[in-house]
Amino acid sequence: MGDCHYLYGNYMTIKRITFLQELLTFLGLEGRIHLAWISSAEAQKFVQVVTDFTEKVRALGPNPLPTFSHNKKAALSSVLGRGMGKTPGSSPPEPALQEVYP
Amino acid sequence: MECKLVPSICSYCGTGCGLLFEVIDDQIVNTLPMKTHPVNEGKLCIKGWNLHEHVNSFLRLKQPLIKTFGRFIKADWNEAIGLAADRFRNIIDQYGPDSVGVLVSAKITNEENYLAQKFARAVIGTNNVDHCARL
Amino acid sequence: MQDTVKAWLENGTIDVFLGYKKVDNHPLPHCFTKARLEELEDLVVSPDRYPLEKIATHMTTAKPEVKIGMLARDCTQRALNVLYIWNQLDPEKIQTLNVNCCPSPLKEKADCSYLRPATVGDYKKEKGVNNAALLEQLSEYGQEERLGRWMYEFQKCIKCYGCRNICPVCFCKECSLEHEDLIKTGALPPEIPVFHLIRAVHMAGRCIDCGLCEEACPMDIPLRLLYRKVNDIVAQVFDYKTGTSASQSPFNILGDSVTLEPKPIQLTGTDS
Numbered sequence: 001m002g003d004c005h006y007l008y009g010n011y012m013t014i015k016r017i018t019f020l021q022e023l024l025t026f027l028g029l030e031g032r033i034h035l036a037w038i039s040s041a042e043a044q045k046f047v048q049v050v051t052d053f054t055e056k057v058r059a060l061g062p063n064p065l066p067t068f069s070h071n072k073k074a075a076l077s078s079v080l081g082r083g084m085g086k087t088p089g090s091s092p093p094e095p096a097l098q099e100v101y102p
Numbered sequence: 103m104e105c106k107l108v109p110s111i112c113s114y115c116g117t118g119c120g121l122l123f124e125v126i127d128d129q130i131v132n133t134l135p136m137k138t139h140p141v142n143e144g145k146l147c148i149k150g151w152n153l154h155e156h157v158n159s160f161l162r163l164k165q166p167l168i169k170t171f172g173r174f175i176k177a178d179w180n181e182a183i184g185l186a187a188d189r190f191r192n193i194i195d196q197y198g199p200d201s202v203g204v205l206v207s208a209k210i211t212n213e214e215n216y217l218a219q220k221f222a223r224a225v226i227g228t229n230n231v232d233h234c235a236r237l
Numbered sequence: 238m239q240d241t242v243k244a245w246l247e248n249g250t251i252d253v254f255l256g257y258k259k260v261d262n263h264p265l266p267h268c269f270t271k272a273r274l275e276e277l278e279d280l281v282v283s284p285d286r287y288p289l290e291k292i293a294t295h296m297t298t299a300k301p302e303v304k305i306g307m308l309a310r311d312c313t314q315r316a317l318n319v320l321y322i323w324n325q326l327d328p329e330k331i332q333t334l335n336v337n338c339c340p341s342p343l344k345e346k347a348d349c350s351y352l353r354p355a356t357v358g359d360y361k362k363e364k365g366v367n368n369a370a371l372l373e374q375l376s377e378y379g380q381e382e383r384l385g386r387w388m389y390e391f392q393k394c395i396k397c398y399g400c401r402n403i404c405p406v407c408f409c410k411e412c413s414l415e416h417e418d419l420i421k422t423g424a425l426p427p428e429i430p431v432f433h434l435i436r437a438v439h440m441a442g443r444c445i446d447c448g449l450c451e452e453a454c455p456m457d458i459p460l461r462l463l464y465r466k467v468n469d470i471v472a473q474v475f476d477y478k479t480g481t482s483a484s485q486s487p488f489n490i491l492g493d494s495v496t497l498e499p500k501p502i503q504l505t506g507t508d509s
Contacts, residue, residue, distance in 0.1 A: 014497045015475070015487060019441060021500065022470040026375075027430065028384030035499040052502050064381075068388040068429060103252060103303045105268035105296055109260065122265065124292060126299045132292075134403070135453060137285035138263045144285070145455040148397040 003039070010037065031060060103127065109136060114149045114208045115235040117141060121150060130154040156209060194226065203230035239277045241334060242306065246271045251306035251332050255292060257283035266292065282308065282336045288449055290316040290405040294325050302330075309333035312447035315480025316405040319443055322483055325408050361457075365389045368451065368459040372466055387463075391429040393456040400450035400460055401436065406443050413439070433463065440464045442471050442479055442486030 004010040017035040024033060036049045105126050112119040120139025124132035133154045137144035156162070166182035167174035193201055204222035206215050215233065222231045245251045246269065258267035258276065264283030269276055290313055293305045307313065314333065320326045357367050366375065366386050375383065401407050401414060413419055413435050420427055444464040451461040468479050474497070475487035
């Protein structure tokens with residue numbers, strides 16, 4: 001802390017990231033944002049953090065947001081889901097969900 | 103310094119939401135929804151919220167333009183009205199009054215809209231009147 | 238009340254007074270001046286609130302030396318504190334006439350348009366977020382359900398910008414919500430949840446919980462609840478209570494008074 005090239009940069013960063021983590025948890029997107037202090041000399045740590053976080057995100061699965069923004073019905077059907085809001089024949093085919101992770 | 107809040111009705115569509123214009127030193131600076139209005143109960147759409155913007159817009163026409171040889175040339179009111187009247191006369195004589203249509207705007211007042219339909223029905227003699235925000 | 242305002246206007250404490258005047262049974266915000274003192278007889282405390290602070294900010298922008306008096310509820314006081322912090326108003330040029338507000342043991346006879354009982358339909362109860370819910374009640378939902386419920390609320394948005402336009406503490410000339418790269422024009426609903434989250438993040442340490450945004454929302458999105466959570470985080474993490482004093486917001490101060498540490502990655506137990 002305080003070693004930032006931009007003087008107070010990382011103080012502001014941690015304030016904002018901590019806040020954002022809380023806010024996203026409130027909305028139901030917990031654990032998809034992570035902050036770690038890694039200096040340019042700590043290559044090992046960088047690899048470790050990225051590997052760990054990738055593992056974690058993979059465990060969480062694909063980002064659920066595209067299902068909402070591309071398809072209004074998904075927002076309605078997601079919670080109690082089970083294909084509500086579908087009127088056979090009249091509705092256009094639903095767009096395919098974006099694959100975020102292969 | 104003078105600040106007035108002038109109650110008015112949104113002119114964008116036929117719903118008729120109540121709103122307040124914030125007038126500071128004779129300049130309309132903001133629009134607020136009227137909380138007690140029975141139609142909109144303190145809510146507005148994006149068009150209503152921005153109703154004040156076209157009033158002081160620099161894009162507004164301040165004098166008539168006549169299109170001559172493909173270009174708009176500034177003209178005075180007598181000339182422009184005279185030209186319009188002559189052309190209307192010619193068209194009505196040649197093709198009948200129903201060849202003319204009057205399309206009025208949401209951005210003019212109710213009274214002006216009334217005058218425009220009166221002009222269409224009584225002067226030109228056609229029922230071809232319409233409004234861009236007819237719901 | 239009338240006498241105080243009359244005295245203020247006459248002895249030059251203030252140039253104008255922002256209050257409410259009854260016009261054909263509609264209490265409308267009105268600007269009382271020394272030139273028309275007789276209008277003060279119609280001065281009322283309206284149960285329907287308008288952002289008087291916002292009008293005062295506009296007047297100050299037009300003429301910085303004007304001295305403004307205004308009718309102030311508790312939310313007005315908080316909004317004024319925030320506007321002082323952000324240098325939009327000068328506390329020396331503002332006089333407030335405090336009136337009754339939200340109910341509390343001290344103030345039993347409250348009068349505020351927010352006190353009208355909120356009605357929530359069955360569909361919203363099942364799929365969305367109840368506007369009158371408490372933050373604790375929301376945390377009872379699981380992660381996935383909470384996201385679904387919020388997204389249901391956000392996708393109703395018709396992008397009227399009403400929440401921003403009526404907000405007493407929104408004063409920026411350039412708004413991120415109008416930035417081409419952040420919010421594309423012409424799409425409905427606006428990019429969710431980005432549109433609402435940008436506004437929510439900007440409300441951190443600034444929202445004074447007046448509820449005007451929710452009142453102005455044509456789609457009944459529980460904005461007050463969202464911003465209340467945002468300020469709840471600010472209060473818990475930074476111990477800063479927005480609007481209660483004229484001290485700087487934690488996002489505004491540069492400095493080394495931070496005791497926060499990055500959180501470790503939790504590989505299990507994501508659903509808390």
